[in-house]
Amino acid sequence: MRDLAPTLLSWDRFAVASVVAVRGSAPRPVGAAMAVGPDGQVIGSVSGGCVEAEVYELARTVLETSEPALATFGYSDDTAFAAGLTCGGSLDVLVQRDSSSLRAALQATVDGRPLSVRFEAGGRVFTESWLPPPRLLVFGAIDHAAAVAEIGRFLGYHVTVCDARPLFATPERFPAAHSVVVDWPHRYLAATPTGRDTAVVVLTHDAKFDVPVLAEALSRPLAFVGALGSRRTHHERLERLRAEGVPEEALARLRSPVGLDLGGRTPAETAVSVAAELVAVRHGGSGLPLSALSTPIHRPQESHGTDLPQRRRHAGRATALPAAGHADGVPGAQCPQVPVLLGAGDVPRDARVGLGLGDR
Template sequence: MRDLASTLLSWDRFAVASVVAVRGSAPRPVGAAMAVGPSGEVIGSVSGGCVEAEVYDLACTVLSTSEPALATFGYSDDTAFSVGLTCGGSLDVLVQRDSPSLRAALQASVDGHPVSVCFSHEDRVFTESWMPPPRLLVFGAIDHAAAVAEIGRFLGYHVTVCDARPIFATVERFPAAHSVVVDWPHRYLARTHTDSDTAVVVLTHDPKFDIPVLSQALSMPLAFVGALGSRRTHAERLDRLLEAGVPSAALSRLRSPIGLDLGGRSPAETAVSIAAELVALRHGGTGLPLSSLSSPIHRTQESHGTDLSQRRRHAGRTAALPAAGHADGVPGAQCGQIPLLLGAGEVPRDARVGVGVRRR
């Protein structure tokens, strides 16, 4: 729902449908949302199109009656065109009207604050936490950076482009970036906020920029550190980083040459390659064609931090069954106008969206 926040806040009323539980295979994960606005307009999605029409009708009803509804949609083999998930899974969808507390939570999320919310219906309680978007720091104001900024924003990152050369680092050249900074990359990286979800992409392939910023990045607990360049450039860069005092263990974290092997050459194609590696590492993918694998398409998040090559070797293994209604997440501060979650204002680390029993 957080992804829809800006549009929802612009509507004077809306009904929003959220996936609160998934069993088996389903196109969208727990937390996916679709909303219907005051004039019947729709944004978001709760499936790959299998049940959208039915959920839309339900949301219109909730919008007019203000009565929340909880519905289950599952596989239907009666006819290929009947309402159901042809992929074989089932999902529960909670539909609710807008409220002052929900609007307050959405506004807090848009303002960059971590928020925990609690929804209830009949004897079930649903909790959700919305964290600020992860940061993508792109160093090097070149054409490739514009493409990386655009696809990074599309993927939900808060994108910053940084370069020490003011003639190149301009807002006009990087309209997709949330911010454009003129500063030496290593100096900016040292002073800006980062965390374990932050991704750093270095595109300058110029030693006077690369070595200081990569030395800084590899000393920090970041999610991803990658650098553009040929294999020869990479080999020379490793020697320079060793000379600069970067430990060998830290160098093993460097993704260079950056990106997956897609065969593309243009800035846009290179950006897709870089984004593919970011997504694979973030969600535990192998980077291999799905048609060549026998493992489940939708996997759990437990393989975070595992090297791509290791995941490729184990791609044929059966994945562990996910816990229904749960996804990986991190707790955040409570919005003052939202009911206290679980009575303590905290979200368990393993529950971005959870299902429970209301305490009477």
């Protein structure tokens, strides 16, 4: 739902459908969302097209009645247009109207503040954690960096491009980047907070830039550290990093030459290759063609049907703080009502910003 936040906040009313449980194979994961606006506009998706029409009608009903609905969709082959999942799985979809509490949560995630949102329907409570987006730090203001920044933003990263040369490091050259920094890469990285969700891609092709920043990056517990270059450049770079005292176990984390073997050569094709490796590392993929594998396409979701967070995506990341009386998102005995919005930035930890789904 957080991906839809800017559009939802621009509508005066809406109904939003969220996937709250997945069993077996399904096109979209837990947390996928689709929304219907005041004039019937549609954004997002809950199934990649299998049950969208049915969910659309349900959302229109919820938009009119303001009553939340919880529906289950499973496999159906009765007719070509039956509301079912052709992949054989099933999913639960929660549909709810907009509320002041939900709008506050959406605004908080647009502002980059971590929070947990709770919804209640059919006697069940669902939670979704929205954390700040993972960071992608791109070092080297070359043409490849523009393409990597663009695809990184498309994948949901907060992208920063950094280079010590002010002539090249300009916002005009990197419109997809959230920020463009003029500084020595190693100095900027040394002063920048990072976490296990941070990815670093070094594209400088110059030892005086890439060796210091890679030495700094490999000293941190980052999600991904990659560097562009030929195999000869890679071997020379390893020797320079060893000379800088970088231990072998840290060097083993360096993905260089960065990217998967796709055979491309252009900056855009190289960016796709880099992005493919980022996604594979992030989700534990093999990087092999699906046609060469016999394993399930979609890995099992770590959900029992009552939890919205995509935990694989946020593994190792700091969680949003729950409100007082709650531990790990479970209501405490002194807090019988379930708050919709928890831990949103400056909201006091004992505050309840909207309760249940009745805050219209």
